[in-house]
Each structure stands twice: as structure tokens, then as C-alpha cells.
Amino acid sequence: MRSQNLLIKNAHVVGPETFNGDIRIHQGIITTIGQDLSVSPDETVLDASGQTVLPGLVDVHVHFRDPGQTDKETISTGSRAAAHGGFTSVVAMPNVTPVPDNAADLKALLTKNVQDGVVHVHQYAPITMALHSNQLVDFERFNQLGVFGFSNDGVGVQQAATMKAAMAACAAVDAPLAAHIEDESLRGDGVMNAGPVAKGLGLPGMSNQTESSQLARDLDLAAATGVHYHACHISTRQSVALIRQAKAAGVHVTAEVTPHHLLLEDTDIIGDDPNFKMNPPLRSHADRLAVIGGLLDGTLDMVATDHAPHTIADKGGTMKTAAFGIVGLETAFALLYSRFVRSGRMTLLELVDKMSTTPATAFKLPAGHIQIGAPADLTVMNLETPYQINPNTWFSKGVNSPFIGETVYGQTVATIVSGKIVYQQKEGR
Ligand SMILES: NC(=O)N[C@@H](CC(=O)O)C(=O)O
Numbered sequence: 511m512r513s514q515n516l517l518i519k520n521a522h523v524v525g526p527e528t529f530n531g532d533i534r535i536h537q538g539i540i541t542t543i544g545q546d547l548s549v550s551p552d553e554t555v556l557d558a559s560g561q562t563v564l565p566g567l568v569d570v571h572v573h574f575r576d577p578g579q580t581d582k583e584t585i586s587t588g589s590r591a592a593a594h595g596g597f598t599s600v601v602a603m604p605n606v607t608p609v610p611d612n613a614a615d616l617k618a619l620l621t622k623n624v625q626d627g628v629v630h631v632h633q634y635a636p637i638t639m640a641l642h643s644n645q646l647v648d649f650e651r652f653n654q655l656g657v658f659g660f661s662n663d664g665v666g667v668q669q670a671a672t673m674k675a676a677m678a679a680c681a682a683v684d685a686p687l688a689a690h691i692e693d694e695s696l697r698g699d700g701v702m703n704a705g706p707v708a709k710g711l712g713l714p715g716m717s718n719q720t721e722s723s724q725l726a727r728d729l730d731l732a733a734a735t736g737v738h739y740h741a742c743h744i745s746t747r748q749s750v751a752l753i754r755q756a757k758a759a760g761v762h763v764t765a766e767v768t769p770h771h772l773l774l775e776d777t778d779i780i781g782d783d784p785n786f787k788m789n790p791p792l793r794s795h796a797d798r799l800a801v802i803g804g805l806l807d808g809t810l811d812m813v814a815t816d817h818a819p820h821t822i823a824d825k826g827g828t829m830k831t832a833a834f835g836i837v838g839l840e841t842a843f844a845l846l847y848s849r850f851v852r853s854g855r856m857t858l859l860e861l862v863d864k865m866s867t868t869p870a871t872a873f874k875l876p877a878g879h880i881q882i883g884a885p886a887d888l889t890v891m892n893l894e895t896p897y898q899i900n901p902n903t904w905f906s907k908g909v910n911s912p913f914i915g916e917t918v919y920g921q922t923v924a925t926i927v928s929g930k931i932v933y934q935q936k937e938g939r
């Protein structure tokens with residue numbers, strides 16, 4: 511669809527560029543920023559009085575289940591959920607069925623992301639065939655097809671030799687490698703964080719070293735290969751320390767943390783509720799404080815949701831039997847704005863940096879700024895009206911969230927992608 515000519519009136523903008531004024535958008539690009547701009551006849555006017563305008567949020571880690579498990583999510587529903595959450599760019603993981611480990615499947619997926627996505631849907635290609643094998647994909651070919659980077663998310667790369675070769679191949683084509691970090695020999699059959707809470711519930715645990723020991727290996731290999739290594743969903747204090755050390759040593763490493771690892775601990779798991787089951791698991795209080803500290807001091811660069819929708823059937827049952835993962839696109843900004851910004855732990859500008867500007871910069875996406883000449887990807891937020899998190903208002907097919915019913919601030923009024931309004935708030939949402 512053709513993008514509209516838009517005039518956003520009375521915008522209060524918070525981001526790397528902070529100003530009050532009007533924003534003119536022509537053909538998907540911000541063309542003018544000024545005071546009291548007059549409306550041209552071909553322009554749609556969006557009055558942002560009383561609201562806050564942010565650069566569109568960027569989430570570098572989502573699962574859209576398309577193709578293969580479209581009863582959980584589709585590119586269409588997932589990208590609408592993204593728009594509803596204020597996101598204008600997302601990056602989808604390749605743990606779909608079939609795994610797009612050949613050029614034909616990958617091309618089809620890349621085409622579908624553009625056709626069905628209402629926001630920019632970028633795509634990770636797998637690192638190895640079928641995710642579980644040690645046979646590397648065709649990095650050069652896939653990179654030429656326009657993938658965002660490479661990741662086996664859902665599965666850790668178990669063999670060091672495979673990881674080292676994958677990193678060298680990524681470095682050769684200047685593509686990032688995003689790692690799901692998990693040593694399967696240490697994980698065993700764990701379903702939550704190892705520790706007193708797991709013991710009390712009688713559930714098998716996963717230790718912190720399941721993550722941190724493989725991370726230590728990866729950081730060493732990253733230093734040797736020079737790859738841009740991106741650490742997915744960091745959850746432990748040991749991992750934060752390792753990344754801090756690697757950054758100080760000049761390793762090209764970036765890292766993400768999820769809203770749930772910032773906000774919840776294993777002590778929040780009071781019964782056998784699979785909405786608290788995800789991988790990596792909710793960790794201890796000390797770990798949560800460490801990931802918050804890591805985000806605040808820049809060791810962890812960005813927030814990513816790891817939006818992982820499942821059917822009610824797959825998420826039902828018990829902690830032992832249910833699937834790992836929770837949805838996040840439609841709650842991430844509101845939760846972090848409410849719990850961190852309103853409580854005074856960080857500024858709104860810092861949150862925008864962690865959810866838009868830094869992920870864009872780290873991965874060279876043309877996003878994260880509201881300035882003349884930039885793509886018109888932005889979101890208009892109501893930061894003043896409290897509401898309850900209610901899955902009936904969501905576009906995602908997944909309702910698997912431990913945050914349902916919580917009262918939050920930060921409601922998306924409109925999301926604009928390439929100058930087109932792709933979400934606009936209506937009664938009841
Ligand atoms: N995070 C999860 O618990 N689940 C993810 C896989 C992953 O991110 O590792 C999924 O695909 O459901």
C-alpha cells in the first residue's frame with residue numbers, strides 16, 4: 511500500500527532528538543520538523559497533543575511460528591502485535607517448520623515477511639542445517655538474500671568447532687551471529703532455575719552455568735574470529751560479568767535482556783504455573799539485580815522480548831510438560847516504562863535508547879531517530895492513563911504471559927511504519 515502524507519501536530523518527542531513541534535512525513539520519510547506547520551490538502555493530520563512521540567521500538571528477537579505452527583502465531587498476527595506494542599521493526603527467529611536452511615525456503619520466508627508484516631520484519635537465518643546438526647548453512651548465499659544475521663535460537667550450538675567455523679563464516683560476510691547460549695549436557699531435564707525454589711516445588715533445575723559456561727567459550731571464540739557476536743536473552747550474574755570483561759577487552763559483543771528477566775525472579779513462581787516457564791528460566795534475586803545493573807551500565811545493550819507465543823494446549827498442563835516461552839510484544843514497553851521509568855530507576859530517554867536507538871545502531875538499522883531524512887517509523891504513546899494488561903486486547907494469538915492483570919502505564923495510541931499508520935487505538939484497546 512502507498513504510504514500516506516502525514517502531519518503529526520503538537521508532538522512531544524523523546525529520543526536522541528528531543529523537541530516539541532510538528533512532524534511532516536512524505537512518502538515514508540520525515541521531511542520537515544517545525545512549529546505550527548500548515549496542513550496541505552493531501553495530508554492526513556494526527557494530533558499528538560498530550561501524548562509522547564518516540565522513535566519506533568526495535569525488537570531483535572521474536573518468534574512468529576510461520577510457517578509450520580500458525581495456530582500459535584503468523585507473520586500477520588505477530589507483526590500486528592508488534593505494532594500494538596509500539597514496535598516498528600522486529601527480527602524473527604528461524605525456529606519455524608520447516609527450518610529455512612535452504613535458499614528456496616528462506617526466500618519464501620523473506621518474501622512473506624514483507625507481504626504479511628505490517629511492521630518491518632527482518633529475518634535470522636539458521637547457523638546449521640535443521641538447527642540441531644553440525645552442518646553449516648550457506649552463509650554467503652543467505653547473506654546475499656538479505657538476512658539480518660544468523661541464529662540457531664531455541665538450541666545452543668553444542669560443539670565448539672561448529673561455533674568457531676560459523677563465527678568465521680559470519681565474520682567473512684560481515685553478518686552478526688546471535689547465540690542462544692545453553693549447554694545441553696548441563697541443562698539435563700531442567701524446567702526452571704536450579705535452587706531452593708525448584709527444590710521446594712520438586713522441579714528439576716537448570717544451573718546458571720548452563721548459560722555462562724557456553725558464553726565463556728563463545729566470547730573466547732568471538733575474540734579469535736572477530737565476528738559480531740550477539741548474546742541472546744542473558745539471564746545470569748556470571749554472564750553479565752563475562753560480557754563486561756569481554757567488552758573491556760575489545761571483543762565485538764552485544765547483548766540483550768528480556769523484560770521478564772528484568773522484572774521477575776524464581777521466587778515469583780509460587781505454584782505450578784507454566785506461564786512462568788521460559789528458557790532461559792527466571793533466575794535468582796542476585797541474578798535479576800545483575801541484569802538490571804548490566805542494562806543500566808551498558809554491559810547489556812538492549813531489551814528484546816523473545817516473544818514466544820504458544821497455544822493454550824501447549825502451555826497448559828504443568829511446569830514439567832508445558833512448552834518454554836512467553837509472549838512479550840504487547841506488554842514490553844508498558845511494563846518497563848511502568849516499573850523502571852515511573853519508579854525513577856531510569857529515564858524515558860534511556861528506555862527509548864534500550865528499546866530503539868541502540869538495537870538499531872548495533873545492527874545498522876535505519877531506525878531509532880526522529881529527524882529530517884529518516885524513515886518515518888515512530889510510535890505515539892499515552893503515558894498518563896493506567897490500564898490493566900488484558901489479552902482480549904491483543905493481536906497476538908498467544909496469551910501465555912505471567913503479567914496478565916497487572917496495572918501499567920504506556921498505551922500505544924498510534925504506530926507509524928514508513929509513514930503509514932499501521933496501528934491506531936480504538937475503543938476497547
Ligand atoms: N524462549 C523460550 O522459552 N522459547 C523460545 C525459544 C528460545 O528463545 O530459545 C521458543 O521458540 O518458544
Ligand SMILES: [Zn+2]
Nearest residue numbers: 663664690742
Ligand atoms: Zn533462545
Ligand SMILES: [Zn+2]
Nearest residue numbers: 603663664816
Ligand atoms: Zn527466542
